[in-house]
Amino acid sequence: LKITNIQKKKKNAICHRTQESLLSSGSGYKNYRGVINWCVVMLVLSNARLFLENLLRYGVLADPTQVIPLFLKDPYSWPAMCLLIVSNVFILVALYTERQLSKGSFSELVGFLLHCINMAVMLTFPAAVVLLVPSVTPVGGAVVLGTYTILLLKLYSYKDVNLWCREMSTQKAKKLARSLSCKSQTLLHCEQQVCYPGNLTLKDIYYFTFAPTLCYELNFPRSPNIRMSFMFRRLFEMLFFTQLLVGLTQQWMIPVIQSSMKPLEDMDLSRMTERLLRLAVPNHLLWLLFFYWFFHSSLNFTAELLRFGDRQFYKDWWNSETVTYFWQNWNIPVHKWCIRHFYKPLLRKGFSKMVSQSAVFFLSAFFHEYLVSVPLRMFRLWAFMGMMAQLPLAWFVGRFLRGNYGNAAVWLSLIIGQPIAVLMYVHDYYVLNYGQETN
Amino acid sequence: LKITNIQKKKKNAICHRTQESLLSSGSGYKNYRGVINWCVVMLVLSNARLFLENLLRYGVLADPTQVIPLFLKDPYSWPAMCLLIVSNVFILVALYTERQLSKGSFSELVGFLLHCINMAVMLTFPAAVVLLVPSVTPVGGAVVLGTYTILLLKLYSYKDVNLWCREMSTQKAKKLARSLSCKSQTLLHCEQQVCYPGNLTLKDIYYFTFAPTLCYELNFPRSPNIRMSFMFRRLFEMLFFTQLLVGLTQQWMIPVIQSSMKPLEDMDLSRMTERLLRLAVPNHLLWLLFFYWFFHSSLNFTAELLRFGDRQFYKDWWNSETVTYFWQNWNIPVHKWCIRHFYKPLLRKGFSKMVSQSAVFFLSAFFHEYLVSVPLRMFRLWAFMGMMAQLPLAWFVGRFLRGNYGNAAVWLSLIIGQPIAVLMYVHDYYVLNYGQETN
Numbered sequence: 001l002k003i004t005n006i007q008k009k010k011k012n013a014i015c016h017r018t019q020e021s022l023l024s025s026g027s028g029y030k031n032y033r034g035v036i037n038w039c040v041v042m043l044v045l046s047n048a049r050l051f052l053e054n055l056l057r058y059g060v061l062a063d064p065t066q067v068i069p070l071f072l073k074d075p076y077s078w079p080a081m082c083l084l085i086v087s088n089v090f091i092l093v094a095l096y097t098e099r100q101l102s103k104g105s106f107s108e109l110v111g112f113l114l115h116c117i118n119m120a121v122m123l124t125f126p127a128a129v130v131l132l133v134p135s136v137t138p139v140g141g142a143v144v145l146g147t148y149t150i151l152l153l154k155l156y157s158y159k160d161v162n163l164w165c166r167e168m169s170t171q172k173a174k175k176l177a178r179s180l181s182c183k184s185q186t187l188l189h190c191e192q193q194v195c196y197p198g199n200l201t202l203k204d205i206y207y208f209t210f211a212p213t214l215c216y217e218l219n220f221p222r223s224p225n226i227r228m229s230f231m232f233r234r235l236f237e238m239l240f241f242t243q244l245l246v247g248l249t250q251q252w253m254i255p256v257i258q259s260s261m262k263p264l265e266d267m268d269l270s271r272m273t274e275r276l277l278r279l280a281v282p283n284h285l286l287w288l289l290f291f292y293w294f295f296h297s298s299l300n301f302t303a304e305l306l307r308f309g310d311r312q313f314y315k316d317w318w319n320s321e322t323v324t325y326f327w328q329n330w331n332i333p334v335h336k337w338c339i340r341h342f343y344k345p346l347l348r349k350g351f352s353k354m355v356s357q358s359a360v361f362f363l364s365a366f367f368h369e370y371l372v373s374v375p376l377r378m379f380r381l382w383a384f385m386g387m388m389a390q391l392p393l394a395w396f397v398g399r400f401l402r403g404n405y406g407n408a409a410v411w412l413s414l415i416i417g418q419p420i421a422v423l424m425y426v427h428d429y430y431v432l433n434y435g436q437e438t439n
Numbered sequence: 440l441k442i443t444n445i446q447k448k449k450k451n452a453i454c455h456r457t458q459e460s461l462l463s464s465g466s467g468y469k470n471y472r473g474v475i476n477w478c479v480v481m482l483v484l485s486n487a488r489l490f491l492e493n494l495l496r497y498g499v500l501a502d503p504t505q506v507i508p509l510f511l512k513d514p515y516s517w518p519a520m521c522l523l524i525v526s527n528v529f530i531l532v533a534l535y536t537e538r539q540l541s542k543g544s545f546s547e548l549v550g551f552l553l554h555c556i557n558m559a560v561m562l563t564f565p566a567a568v569v570l571l572v573p574s575v576t577p578v579g580g581a582v583v584l585g586t587y588t589i590l591l592l593k594l595y596s597y598k599d600v601n602l603w604c605r606e607m608s609t610q611k612a613k614k615l616a617r618s619l620s621c622k623s624q625t626l627l628h629c630e631q632q633v634c635y636p637g638n639l640t641l642k643d644i645y646y647f648t649f650a651p652t653l654c655y656e657l658n659f660p661r662s663p664n665i666r667m668s669f670m671f672r673r674l675f676e677m678l679f680f681t682q683l684l685v686g687l688t689q690q691w692m693i694p695v696i697q698s699s700m701k702p703l704e705d706m707d708l709s710r711m712t713e714r715l716l717r718l719a720v721p722n723h724l725l726w727l728l729f730f731y732w733f734f735h736s737s738l739n740f741t742a743e744l745l746r747f748g749d750r751q752f753y754k755d756w757w758n759s760e761t762v763t764y765f766w767q768n769w770n771i772p773v774h775k776w777c778i779r780h781f782y783k784p785l786l787r788k789g790f791s792k793m794v795s796q797s798a799v800f801f802l803s804a805f806f807h808e809y810l811v812s813v814p815l816r817m818f819r820l821w822a823f824m825g826m827m828a829q830l831p832l833a834w835f836v837g838r839f840l841r842g843n844y845g846n847a848a849v850w851l852s853l854i855i856g857q858p859i860a861v862l863m864y865v866h867d868y869y870v871l872n873y874g875q876e877t878n
Contacts, residue, residue: 016652020750032757034758046720053717217454221457309456312460404476
């Protein structure tokens with residue numbers, strides 16, 4: 001026993017050996033897994049603090065009843081609702097034109113002109129109503145214009161696909177055409193597949209109108225049945241996140257925006273920066289919530305209800321290391337439409353990739369501006385410039401930043417870029433509508 | 440060409456396939472690498488905002504000259520400095536006792552009693568001076584008591600190791616003893632190795648006093664030479680982080696603490712929570728800075744200067760998934776001392792692991808309280824209770840939380856636990872010293 005004790009003490013007595021500290025570069029140590037958890041804990045705590053401070057300073061501001069006046073100014077005039085009902089006319093015109101084209105009653109030129117007129121009216125008529133009818137609120141106007149824009153893109157796709165079907169038939173490549181409209185892989189179900197011109201029905205075009213996609217196809221992939229639990233979970237998320245979005249906007253965004261008006265009017269740079277950073281966090285969280293609410297909950301709910309099979313409404317944009325990757329992956333319905341009906345046709349017409357890509361950004365910038373400026377009745381080009389600024393930003397990030405740095409740059413441009421545009425519009429709207437009163 | 444165009448259009452026309460959204464659990468998608476970057480960007484932005492807000496509200500508060508009065512109340516009386524000089528007496532007493540013991544002039548009992556008296560005086564004498572001399576400031580007192588505590592632990596280790604050497608010699612296990620004091624592995628350098636009682640020199644004990652370890656060893660591992668660039672980088676870090684620590688404390692901690700006094704006096708719970716969370720972030724960042732400043736920069740600088748080979752001053756506590764792992768790895772010098780001179784001797788005396796571990800926490804809690812209460816001249820047991828609360832916390836985390844959840848719990852207890860104790864002491868100190876004036 002004594003000897004064992006001595007051996008133990010001997011082992012004890014030597015308790016140092018030559019070695020580097022872990023944080024010295026010489027140690028070769030690299031495991032900072034815990035730092036990720038640290039980041040999460042710090043973020044949760046910081047925002048819990050902000051939430052508590054906000055409650056203490058402002059009290060509870062969230063009030064669901066305040067949402068109604070955003071849509072309704074005059075309870076006896078529902079211009080936005082009327083516009084939504086009128087939109088059916090454009091769907092019927094498109095269907096009628098395609099039917100006449102398929103029967104050969106219209107020449108291709110007449111059909112093309114009719115489609116062009118139809119779509120031009122879709123773009124200008126609601127904009128004119130929103131601009132000229134005083135009882136349209138900004139929120140109501142934005143909803144109407146958004147719906148019309150989506151419908152416009154859908155009908156453009158409808159026209160294109162039907163044209164392709166006719167081209168394939170007339171060029172006597174009937175085998176190809178049949179294998180297109182009735183997929184040869186699914187021979188067993190071929191009796192259920194629709195072939196051109198069998199698709200030109202009211203039921204078909206209305207299914208496409210409500211389906212969560214902008215690209216028309218004769219035979220959409222369908223899921224075998226409606227999964228009830230999945231659908232109700234998405235429905236619950238939709239309702240819950242709607243409440244959360246409205247509540248957070250009232251409680252968090254509006255006080256910050258209101259307190260930013262004074263520094264913005266005075267052009268006090270350091271206070272403006274402080275307000276901008278203060279706005280960036282709630283704005284970004286609301287955008288993330290909106291993304292989940294719209295692209296995951298709402299579109300999946302609609303798809304489940306309509307047994308629409310393709311649920312790829314977004315890809316992994318959160319890992320994007322370039323700005324281009326982000327724009328290609330965060331909004332798949334629009335991206336798919338742009339590629340299929342704008343970018344590839346431009347390439348086929350002989351334009352270079354660079355020009356076509358810039359044209360896509362230009363089109364996107366136009367619609368961003370259209371959807372913001374018209375409802376606010378204020379033409380400032382901030383949204384347009386914000387979208388166009390993505391081109392040099394994409395070049396810069398792609399050229400100089402790689403991997404995690406590129407990813408961080410994309411996040412930074414999202415978190416900082418949006419609130420700049422929001423502040424610009426809010427400031428101009430405030431000056432235009434309330435500025436004169438205070439002076 | 441026409442056929443190719445048709446094939447292209449055919450490929451275009453089918454652009455949907457049945458698939459799940461990435462965020463649906465059915466997709467099996469798991470890559471959220473970008474979320475880590477998101478956390479980092481959000482943390483940097485949030486704190487940039489806080490920093491700017493702080494500057495706008497308080498202006499520049501950092502002022503290096505304000506540090507001097509923390510150490511010096513009366514410029515003609517330097518009690519803290521005198522105490523530091525007096526500490527040499529205790530080193531000399533320990534060396535003298537060991538020399539007499541090695542020569543056999545003192546019996547083991549006399550030597551043991553002398554060591555006990557020496558260490559008891561080391562514990563009580565500076566505490567008495569700090570409590571009774573009014574010109575000792577809290578910061579000066581804390582520095583003095585910290586130095587004396589470190590010296591006490593070192594001399595305890597010195598006494599123990601020399602005792603082990605004598606025990607091994609007297610038990611005629613000379614071969615073992617020689618292989619202990621002169622490591623057999625390093626036979627080539629054996630002429631440079633020191634054997635008992637050749638280690639009982641002034642040079643040896645003063646090297647141990649300044650070496651960055653609390654555990655005595657006859658032959659410390661030494662690095663072959665001083666790496667100048669490494670040493671100067673650590674020196675630069677030491678100086679830079681000292682400035683940063685002082686500046687951040689003045690600019691960030693003190694305003695928050697001052698604004699917390701009112702809610703604490705009123706016992707306003709929601710405002711107290713808000714202040715606590717507001718204090719948690721700067722307190723935690725300062726603690727992290729302090730950790731790096733002391734355990735990496737300062738100890739590595741000292742070690743490099745003294746060619747001390749063992750640089751393991753901390754292990755990977757940031758990945759710790761249990762509270763116990765954290766306490767075993769964040770402060771290796773103290774942990775090593777506790778294991779070698781307190782925990783293992785207790786085990787050898789037949790105590791259970793549970794009791795020994797609790798005893799270590801109890802000793803640690805005593806010294807935490809000693810180092811805070813005496814300089815503040817205020818006995819409140821908050822630090823003691825904070826340390827003792829680690830035992831149930833360790834049990835809870837070890838029992839119920841695993842992996843990342845355990846890691847997050849450790850971080851949370853660090854980030855939240857410390858500022859609670861800080862607020863308690865500051866509040867009591869404030870009430871005791873400034874409370875009467877305002878009433």
